[in-house]
Amino acid sequence: MKTASIVGAGLVGSLWAVYLTKAGYKVQLFERRPDIRKAEISAGKSINLALSTRGWKALDTVGVGDAVREIAIPMSGRIMHDLESNLTYQPYGKEGQAIYSVSRGGVNARMMDIAEATGQAEIFYNEKCVGTDLENGIVFLENSETGKKWEVKSDVVFASDGAFSAVRYNAMQKLDRFNYSQNYIEDGYREILLPANEDGSYKLDKNALHIWPRGRFMLIALPNEDGSFTCTLFMPFNGPNSFKTLTSKEAVDNFFQSTFPDFYTMMPNIADAWEDHPLSSLAIVRCYPWTHGKTALMGDAAHATVPFYGQGMNCGFEDCSVMWELMQKHNEDWPKVFEEYQQLRKPDGDGVQDLSLHNYYVMRDYVGxxxxxxxxxxxxxxxxxxxxxxxxxxxxxxxxxxxxxxxxxxxxxxxxxxxxxxxxxxxxxxxxxxxxxxxxxxxxxx
Amino acid sequence: MKTASIVGAGLVGSLWAVYLTKAGYKVQLFERRPDIRKAEISAGKSINLALSTRGWKALDTVGVGDAVREIAIPMSGRIMHDLESNLTYQPYGKEGQAIYSVSRGGVNARMMDIAEATGQAEIFYNEKCVGTDLENGIVFLENSETGKKWEVKSDVVFASDGAFSAVRYNAMQKLDRFNYSQNYIEDGYREILLPANEDGSYKLDKNALHIWPRGRFMLIALPNEDGSFTCTLFMPFNGPNSFKTLTSKEAVDNFFQSTFPDFYTMMPNIADAWEDHPLSSLAIVRCYPWTHGKTALMGDAAHATVPFYGQGMNCGFEDCSVMWELMQKHNEDWPKVFEEYQQLRKPDGDGVQDLSLHNYYVMRDYVGxxxxxxxxxxxxxxxxxxxxxxxxxxxxxxxxxxxxxxxxxxxxxxxxxxxxxxxxxxxxxxxxxxxxxxxxxxxxxx
Incomplete structure (x- = not known):
């Protein structure tokens, strides 16, 4: 039987596992963390994402779309909130078009279920990839609970282990002539959970993405299924109006009251909730080549981007569509598949990053x-x-x-x-x- | 007694050790390779470098200059060799100004000798840095001969361990918001040893840097003390007139005969000597910050560049001059020294890289x-x-x-x-x- 290893059972890895089982592969997924379906993940910790056309195509190609539709909330446009709490609506596309708010964990769990249900995919948890033999398709693993070290050899290896990919760091980056960059932008983000009303209803229009554009920074909100919104404040780490200036409850309270007045009215306890979620950084990761020997990078491992176009997941899913089409085209001749995959797809990885950076200016400034x-x-x-x-x-x-x-x-x-x-x-x-x-x-x- | 660790006993590390002993530090250097003074290094393997004003200043500040002058050959200008074997001379500067050809190993060995002679510096060989606690100044080591693992804690740690710095890779790169890039240019290089005449005399004018500029590629030659020249062919890895086209003895022979006719006359056995030295790649490494906690990057570890301005070593030595001046200015208050060092020096690391890339065009094309x-x-x-x-x-x-x-x-x-x-x-x-x-x-x- 044909065998494949996937390092990282996140969004891209678990979807790609479904694809590979469909092509008749025995698939083993190695995930550094515990099973997210069993671990306790509070609503506030689950980041939601915007799923759009490219993502849906990749999901529907292997029949996963409908399972995700059950938990997706359509957002047909942006609603901008100005300093006087006036609202402006801008549709995203034509009548009937929308992007969809989904929970990262929810989508991930459904794809894991579907991959496992095929009987051809097995997911191993707490398995850290400590090395990779790219040319021979060997993944070296260490279990973080037991300390057990082992290795798995397969016909082909996919690294979908995220922006800080272990495969890329441990093996690709050591290749001669491997180009690599990780560039952090000057801004970070902090999530804030805006809870539902007491009756479970939404405090804002649920079928829109809400933006408080403020020039050099912005607050956004995406709906969750339970009536809450996951809100995210993006702003510089340093300087005036930066996270550095928001270090006391008083400062946070004053800032929200004067800068996001309607939000403050909905969530007057913002200062108390401020530290529920960590302050996080944002980076663009570029590299090339994306493949070597029997191993290929997919998703964020190849082209991690900043989140401002809502395309990180969609682009990763599109990697699956593209790889799938090339598998058919080249009849699973992997050296040919990999070569065309990276040559075709690298400009699009760069493109989605350029677009994402550009859309930060659009969202935080131009939309107002x-x-x-x-x-x-x-x-x-x-x-x-x-x-x-x-x-x-x-x-x-x-x-x-x-x-x-x-x-x-x-x-x-x-x-x-x-x-x-x-x-x-x-x-x-x-x-x-x-x-x-x-x-x-x-x-x-x- | 004040203590310092230096990872990498190359050119910058061994010079910086002399500086630190002068400031009263007990210095321990950890070098991945064996002692270059004992290992057999053939003349052909020793790369020579061009030492210029910045380098001399850094050497003279701690009294090392004269020891290096003994083995330095002045080159007062460039001699260009055209396709018809005509020569053109261009002085580098004013009357009396020159750059100096020195052997990497020779300079390195002399500085090691001087550092050890102070009685305050000790060099440990075959010691691989496998981790660094940047904030606490701890270097984790593994001896490649005995397998022994140990660690050393000191007041301050300097990583002068080159373009592929272990400290940077193992510790700095894992810091949140550490910007990093390694970019390989499309060209590689191969060294060729042009031997002395039988009577030991030079086959070319010894007091010049020789260039065969050919547009998209070039050959250069620097004099060695023994009458030989170390020549280097820089050209693309792929495409027409690339290393990819020079894979047979016949191809090499034809190429040199038609492209570098006067060189070919001096070395008609070039095809036989072609594989004496490996084909190597060339990269620009950029990163920031350069310091964290008790640890600082110096030299190539902070700003590795391509060799076309002959400034890599000089820039690394200038890092020592700058750090030394800041040590005096801030009275060895290391957090202050490190902060000013990186803020002051980062634009110059970028600058030397921009200059180096630019000078490749100058050397391979414009000088003709x-x-x-x-x-x-x-x-x-x-x-x-x-x-x-x-x-x-x-x-x-x-x-x-x-x-x-x-x-x-x-x-x-x-x-x-x-x-x-x-x-x-x-x-x-x-x-x-x-x-x-x-x-x-x-x-x-x-």
Missing amino acids: DPKFLLQKKIEAHFSEKHPEKWLPLYSQVTFSHIRYSEAWKTGQKQDAIMKNVMAQFEDIENVWNSEAVENAILAELN | DPKFLLQKKIEAHFSEKHPEKWLPLYSQVTFSHIRYSEAWKTGQKQDAIMKNVMAQFEDIENVWNSEAVENAILAELN
């Missing part, structure tokens, strides 16, 4: 800017009339399968066109849906 | 271009008349103590000025030393 919202309205209007000529960047990334690298390039061109066109009309606010503006865009496109 | 040589001649002429207004980039880097970061900025400005001025005179070849050109440069400077 009437000019930006007008630009997006003109784009949506034009795109509706000329769908074959214009798909807005957000839709390319979120509601299409266009390569990330292409979306990033097209998005930059579109932005330049819109800036030019909008500068041509002094009264753009009034004529935004006029034929003149439409023609100006058409002219720029040619 | 009459326009470039004319530009340098005009700069030298102008600089002689207005030394307070213009110091050529090469002199800033090689014959001054101007910060690398400043030199890099000034050099870019100078280049833009020269391009502008030279474009203003159609017959620049004839009027290069005219008052009109001088005035044009003066005008651009204001």
Whole structure:
């Protein structure tokens, strides 16, 4: 029987296990942590993520989509909260399009269940990968509970062990001519659980992603199934308005009261809840090659990104779709599959990172800017009339399968066109849906 | 007694040991390899390096300079060898200025001797650093001969263990928010030993650095004390005219005969000697912070660069000068010394890397271009008349103590000025030393 090892049974690893069982592999997954289905994980600790079109495709290809749909909450647009507690709504796409708030643990657990139910996948817990023989497909393991050391050899090895991948650190990084970078941005984040009302209802519109854009920093909120929201404050570690200035209860209280007044009204005990979750950092990890011998990196292990486009999980899932298509194309000739996988996919890993960094500026700043919202309205209007000529960047990334690298390039061109066109009309606010503006865009496109 | 540990007894580590003994520290050096003074190192394996003003200052500050002068060969300029075996000479600086060819092993051995002779420094060999407690100043060691594991705690720890620093890899890289990148360039290198004539004399002018610039690749030669030259071929790993195309004796023979005809005449057996030395890769390593707790990175461990400006060793030695000055300034208050060291020195680590990459283009291409040589001649002429207004980039880097970061900025400005001025005179070849050109440069400077 064909055998495969997967290091890391997180989102990408557990989905990829389902794929491999479908292709007839006996799959062994090695997970550093205990079984998340048995460990006690409080609602507040479970981070939620935004699932979109690329992710759904990867899930549906192996019939996992419906199990995830049961726990997914559609968010059809952004709701911006300004300093005066006014709300502005911006749809993400066309009527009926949405991104979906899901709990990381919930999705992970369902995929583990499905992988195990095939009878071909086995998950080993508390198993730390302490080394990898990339060329011979051998994973060296150490059980963190028993201290037992053992090794597993298989036909092919996948490292889906996250941004700080042990396989990448222990083996890939030691290869001659392996390019690698880990770059932390100046900002960190802290999660805050906004509980449900006493009757279990939501304190905010549940079918939207909420943003409090404040220029250099922002607060966001995504709905959970139990009526709560997981909120995240992103801001610099140092400087004015930074985590460094929020070190006393009084400072936290004052900050939220003056900066996020409507949020403060919903959660006046924010200062007490402030330290429920740790302050965490954010990094971009780039590397190449992604494969060596019998081993391939997937997901964050290959291209960890900052979370601002909600594409980290979707991009990791798309790695599975792409690898799957290449398995068919090359009839499981792994050297060929791996070579095309990394050459094809590396620009898209870079692309999703560029897009993610860019969207931080959009979310924390531009979405509060009437000019930006007008630009997006003109784009949506034009795109509706000329769908074959214009798909807005957000839709390319979120509601299409266009390569990330292409979306990033097209998005930059579109932005330049819109800036030019909008500068041509002094009264753009009034004529935004006029034929003149439409023609100006058409002219720029040619 | 004050104690210090140094991981890596290479060029920077052994020089820094001399500094620390001078400040009254008991110093322990831990070196992964055997004692280079006892191991058999063939002349061909010893790489030679170009020592220049920054390096000499660091050596002279602790009285090591004269011991190194005994084995240093001055090179006062570059000699370019073209396809027709014509030679062009370009002085590096003013009359009397030179860079010095020294053997890595020779310099290293002398500094080890001097450090040990103080009676305060001890070097331990075959000791692999397997971990570091950065905050408490503990180095964890494993002897590669006996397998014995032990640890050493000291007041302060310095990691001068090279581009692939164990301290950086085992400890620094695991710190939250540690930025790190290792980027390999597309080119590699292979060394070739050009032996002395039978009577021991040199086959080429010994007081110059020889370059065979060929656009996308180049061959260089530096003199050794024994009449031989260590030559290095730098070229891409892949593509046309790459190491990949030089895999048979016939290919090597043809390539040298047609590409480096005068070299081939001196060494017609090049094809037989081709594999005497391995094909090696070239990387730029960047990281930050450089210090944590009681530990600091120095030399290549902090800022490994490609070798094209001959500044890797000089920059590492300058780290010693800078750290030494800060030790005096802050009265050995190490947290203050370390903080200022990394803030001050990081831009210069980046600067020397930018300069080194840039100088690859200069050496392999521009030095064969009459326009470039004319530009340098005009700069030298102008600089002689207005030394307070213009110091050529090469002199800033090689014959001054101007910060690398400043030199890099000034050099870019100078280049833009020269391009502008030279474009203003159609017959620049004839009027290069005219008052009109001088005035044009003066005008651009204001």
